[in-house]
Amino acid sequence: MIAxxxxxxxxxADLSETIPCDQALGRVLAQPVITxxxxxxxxxxxxxxxxxxxxxxxxxxxxxxPIRARIAAGQAAPESLSGASAARIFTGAPVPKGADAVVMxxxxxxHGDQMLLTRxxxxxxxxxxxxxDMMEGEIILEKGRRLRSGDIAACAAAGAGCVEVxxxxxxxxxxxxxxxxxxxxxxxxxxxxxxxxPMLLASLAATDAELVASVQGADHRIALAKQMDEMFAMAxxxxxxxxxxxxxxxxxxxxxxGLGGEMLFSGVAIKPGKPVSFGRMGxxxxxxxxxxxxxxxxTWQIFGLALIRRLAGETVxxxxxxxxVTKSAIRRKPGRCEFRPAMLAGFDPWxxxxxxxxxxxxxxxxxxxxxxxxxxxxxxDIETLPAGSLVLFQPI
Ligand SMILES: Nc1nc2c(c(=O)[nH]1)N[C@H]1C(S)=C(S)[C@@H](COP(=O)(O)OP(=O)(O)OC[C@H]3O[C@@H](n4cnc5c(N)ncnc54)[C@H](O)[C@@H]3O)O[C@H]1N2
Ligand code: MOO
Numbered sequence: 106m107i108a109x110x111x112x113x114x115x116x117x118a119d120l121s122e123t124i125p126c127d128q129a130l131g132r133v134l135a136q137p138v139i140t141x142x143x144x145x146x147x148x149x150x151x152x153x154x155x156x157x158x159x160x161x162x163x164x165x166x167x168x169x170x171p172i173r174a175r176i177a178a179g180q181a182a183p184e185s186l187s188g189a190s191a192a193r194i195f196t197g198a199p200v201p202k203g204a205d206a207v208v209m210x211x212x213x214x215x216h217g218d219q220m221l222l223t224r225x226x227x228x229x230x231x232x233x234x235x236x237x238d239m240m241e242g243e244i245i246l247e248k249g250r251r252l253r254s255g256d257i258a259a260c261a262a263a264g265a266g267c268v269e270v271x272x273x274x275x276x277x278x279x280x281x282x283x284x285x286x287x288x289x290x291x292x293x294x295x296x297x298x299x300x301x302x303p304m305l306l307a308s309l310a311a312t313d314a315e316l317v318a319s320v321q322g323a324d325h326r327i328a329l330a331k332q333m334d335e336m337f338a339m340a341x342x343x344x345x346x347x348x349x350x351x352x353x354x355x356x357x358x359x360x361x362x363g364l365g366g367e368m369l370f371s372g373v374a375i376k377p378g379k380p381v382s383f384g385r386m387g388x389x390x391x392x393x394x395x396x397x398x399x400x401x402x403x404t405w406q407i408f409g410l411a412l413i414r415r416l417a418g419e420t421v422x423x424x425x426x427x428x429x430v431t432k433s434a435i436r437r438k439p440g441r442c443e444f445r446p447a448m449l450a451g452f453d454p455w456x457x458x459x460x461x462x463x464x465x466x467x468x469x470x471x472x473x474x475x476x477x478x479x480x481x482x483x484x485x486d487i488e489t490l491p492a493g494s495l496v497l498f499q500p501i
Pocket of ligand 2: 378395
């Protein structure tokens, strides 16, 4: 069953394209963004008021200055301000040559075409100087950066109306299992609803990966090998779920090896997700996730999301992690690094997040993901941990 139209082109993760910066949110820069001019590009008023030259204010004041010009934002400033005079000026308007302060209109008294000032303004008051935000030729965003909304603002300020970004990684999904039926669809006694396809499609939609195919595969080595072969021709990454354990009904790994794929690792000392596998096929990669939905979820969060980031060309590939405090004690069987769903539960006296969690999580169940805010990461050698211990936490 082919759920998505297959598009035939070859993997080319290193190619870039130029797009308008307002469409570049979440994309990864192929080239740094360099400012085309100083920002701001001219000295301008930070307040509505009056521009003047502080050195022309003799004595202790008050001073009455004639208003010789009027400058609004977008208008060119007059050549210069001569002697003890002022220019009416508005926020964003260029400061005339010679003027070195802008006094807010609230701080002066206006009498016809004169203004009265009682306190001496400091030099530079209310003037935003050229280059005070960015210098000309400055790198403001490095290559490999995934653009956030603040970055788009910086691109526009720097004059980068268009940016060069890396092409999105192309991903194909092959979910294996004869027992699987579309969620909510008709099913026979020993059939189950497919959890992994909706889960992975939803998670992929939140990345910048381009989905080129989503297929459900039968538990048959030759058929799987054919499907994977077609996918490697069009995708940078082929994700499979199921069929990677040790039983003779597990055909995905043999199919990959039969195609001539290079296994980079198969089996990791983690819980859940022990059989997770990773390999290379020409210029493409294969990520084999376990079939159990919770194991597939965890291995996708831990390996899949980092892999997508790396394939997208992002410099920082590991999702943000932080330390949190356990609300209860932990007693477990050591040996494998464990990823356990955990819920944020308020703060300890030092303002650090508390987490609470169950003692046991079934690999096949996903109900506890509903209340989880993230995964706590318990190192392989840990057997017991008292309540109040610091553990790593990866939000999901
Ligand atoms: N003798 C051994 N058996 C198993 C071992 C082992 O070391 N020795 N490891 C177990 C572990 S741990 C895991 S995890 C699973 C992984 O097996 P597979 O990746 O081969 O997954 P399947 O056998 O295809 O499926 C496992 C389980 O999950 C259900 N499933 C599969 N796909 C979906 C889906 N898309 N939606 C919902 N449920 C799915 C499937 O029906 C099975 O119940 O192997 C253990 N066995
Ligand atoms: O690795 Mo399996 O996911 O432990 O159940």
